[in-house]
Amino acid sequence: MSDSAVFGDGTRAVRAGLPEPVKHEPTLPGPVFAAHYHLPGDPTGPYTYGRDENPTWTLLERAIAELEAPGQDDAETLVFPSGMAAISAVLFSQLRTGDVAVLPNDGYQALPLVREQLEAYGIEVRTAPTADNAQLDVLDGAKLLWIETPSNPGLDVCDIRRLTEAAHARGCIVAVDNTLATPLGQRPLELGADFAVASGTKQLTGHGDLLLGYVVSRDAGLLTAVRRWRKIAGAITGPMEAWLAHRSLATLHLRADRQSANALAVAEALKGRPEVTGLRYPGLPDDPAHKVASQQMRRYGCVVSFSLPTRARADRFLDALRLVDDATSFGGVRSTAERRGRWGGDAVPDGFVRFSAGAEDADDLVADVLRALDESAG
Numbered sequence: 001m002s003d004s005a006v007f008g009d010g011t012r013a014v015r016a017g018l019p020e021p022v023k024h025e026p027t028l029p030g031p032v033f034a035a036h037y038h039l040p041g042d043p044t045g046p047y048t049y050g051r052d053e054n055p056t057w058t059l060l061e062r063a064i065a066e067l068e069a070p071g072q073d074d075a076e077t078l079v080f081p082s083g084m085a086a087i088s089a090v091l092f093s094q095l096r097t098g099d100v101a102v103l104p105n106d107g108y109q110a111l112p113l114v115r116e117q118l119e120a121y122g123i124e125v126r127t128a129p130t131a132d133n134a135q136l137d138v139l140d141g142a143k144l145l146w147i148e149t150p151s152n153p154g155l156d157v158c159d160i161r162r163l164t165e166a167a168h169a170r171g172c173i174v175a176v177d178n179t180l181a182t183p184l185g186q187r188p189l190e191l192g193a194d195f196a197v198a199s200g201t202k203q204l205t206g207h208g209d210l211l212l213g214y215v216v217s218r219d220a221g222l223l224t225a226v227r228r229w230r231k232i233a234g235a236i237t238g239p240m241e242a243w244l245a246h247r248s249l250a251t252l253h254l255r256a257d258r259q260s261a262n263a264l265a266v267a268e269a270l271k272g273r274p275e276v277t278g279l280r281y282p283g284l285p286d287d288p289a290h291k292v293a294s295q296q297m298r299r300y301g302c303v304v305s306f307s308l309p310t311r312a313r314a315d316r317f318l319d320a321l322r323l324v325d326d327a328t329s330f331g332g333v334r335s336t337a338e339r340r341g342r343w344g345g346d347a348v349p350d351g352f353v354r355f356s357a358g359a360e361d362a363d364d365l366v367a368d369v370l371r372a373l374d375e376s377a378g
């Protein structure tokens with residue numbers, strides 16, 4: 001595994017987590033469907049019962065660790081059946097009644113529900129915006145800091161290293177939601193975080209055909225509690241999903257490069273349009289997040305956010321797109337977009353559009369977006 005440090009992103013992605021070649025065996029062994037394993041005598045691992053371990057997870061977990069923490073042999077990954085299962089596993093395994101947790105107030109739309117649940121267990125929750133490292137101001141006395149950068153859907157960015165140093169100085173552990181960036185965009189553990197957590201449902205796997213989550217850490221003690229939580233909650237990944245996810249990782253670098261180039265092209269094209277306001281993409285040199293993003297990110301992701309003047313205009317725009325599906329989620333090889341306000345969970349304008357650039361040809365995608373803008377003007 002330590003070899004992984006010397007290779008580039010593409011080489012690591014195509015080889016991530018693969019076992020040593022065995023004659024007559026496939027490169028990536030197929031999914032193992034097993035509720036239990038033959039287990040004569042003392043019940044020792046690794047494989048005893050399907051809720052605890054599965055060989056298909058093991059390979060995927062190694063692969064994700066090689067991408068999130070290349071060369072850090074002490075990094076371990078636990079996979080979960082969704083991003084929310086991974087997020088809940090970290091928060092509910094680490095926090096106790098009376099603890100203080102700091103969350104972003106502009107993060108993933110299910111975080112307010114998580115907040116309610118934490119508060120129901122007597123955990124104090126403070127929130128602050130992602131922009132301008134505002135979470136720094138509410139850290140005193142906190143046990144856990146939750147960072148989401150870039151934030152979904154507003155695409156604000158905070159300085160992971162700076163926040164982590166401030167948190168650690170106060171004895172506070174740090175988890176970073178790395179969903180938008182993917183491990184090829186940003187590696188939170190190298191920036192000091194205790195946990196990298198993500199939804200693998202989005203760009204990591206990139207085909208819009210499965211849900212997945214993961215937690216990576218180099219701290220065995222912290223991970224023991226997360227593993228115990230996975231067992232208690234029974235939050236386990238199907239072997240088929242784990243295998244599909246692993247297969248998808250082989251193209252992650254191709255998809256990430258292409259999709260971030262397409263996102264930049266779409267953002268550049270939108271910049272010139274008078275009806276577009278609040279345009280955000282951390283890869284745009286004049287984006288307010290660009291400076292911090294360029295210090296900690298190697299790719300800026302596939303999501304572009306902007307607003308059209310009204311809800312009706314945004315709906316007409318989405319209708320007029322031919323190459324972009326009106327769908328939630330993001331990160332897939334086919335472009336998607338949605339009017340985010342339709343869910344009601346985010347503090348965004350009515351005409352706010354979250355656009356996820358796929359792997360189409362940039363010229364085709366940009367032409368489709370500009371034509372849909374023109375057609376929706378009426």
Ligand SMILES: *Cc1c(COP(=O)(O)O)cnc(C)c1O
Pocket residue numbers: 082083084085108148152177179180198199200201202211212213
């Ligand atoms: C989608 C998403 C999640 C939740 O992941 P699921 O796989 O849908 O459970 C968490 N965080 C961010 C930033 C997301 O975009």
